[in-house]
Amino acid sequence: MIQKILLLILLLIIGVVFYFSWLPDPGFRSETYLPNWLLNWSNHYYNLRTAIPFLAVGFLLEAYAQYKSSNELNRAKNFNFIQNIGVAAIIVCIAEGGQYIIHKRSPDLMDVFYGIIGSIIGAIGYNLLKKIQKCETDINLRS
Numbered sequence: 001m002i003q004k005i006l007l008l009i010l011l012l013i014i015g016v017v018f019y020f021s022w023l024p025d026p027g028f029r030s031e032t033y034l035p036n037w038l039l040n041w042s043n044h045y046y047n048l049r050t051a052i053p054f055l056a057v058g059f060l061l062e063a064y065a066q067y068k069s070s071n072e073l074n075r076a077k078n079f080n081f082i083q084n085i086g087v088a089a090i091i092v093c094i095a096e097g098g099q100y101i102i103h104k105r106s107p108d109l110m111d112v113f114y115g116i117i118g119s120i121i122g123a124i125g126y127n128l129l130k131k132i133q134k135c136e137t138d139i140n141l142r143s
Helices: 002-021 036-044 048-068 075-101 109-142
Strands: none
Touching (some): 002 048
């Protein structure tokens, strides 16, 4: 069940990435539901705003892969990490590539870079949390 929930949240975040990547106005001025401080921040840190949703994408891809392949050996985890970064790279390339057909938008190679870096940081964050959780479990078992 948790696997389906993770997949649903992941698909939702990917949909949000595509939505904001393919808006006609790159400044998000037409998005009146967003708070002004967020609009100002996203327009000031133009490329960094691409990395933020990919933190979640990397985190959720790692979590989904871990639950999907919980019976496999540890060496498959390294392959899953690389595979998940590849999937995130494909997602960010599709999001940027779609901007070719939008009138006021233009793809940016730095957005691809920031998306991939955000995904790597998210995946590493997930793996660190799992290691911390495992250490806490080991400490509690010893007590």
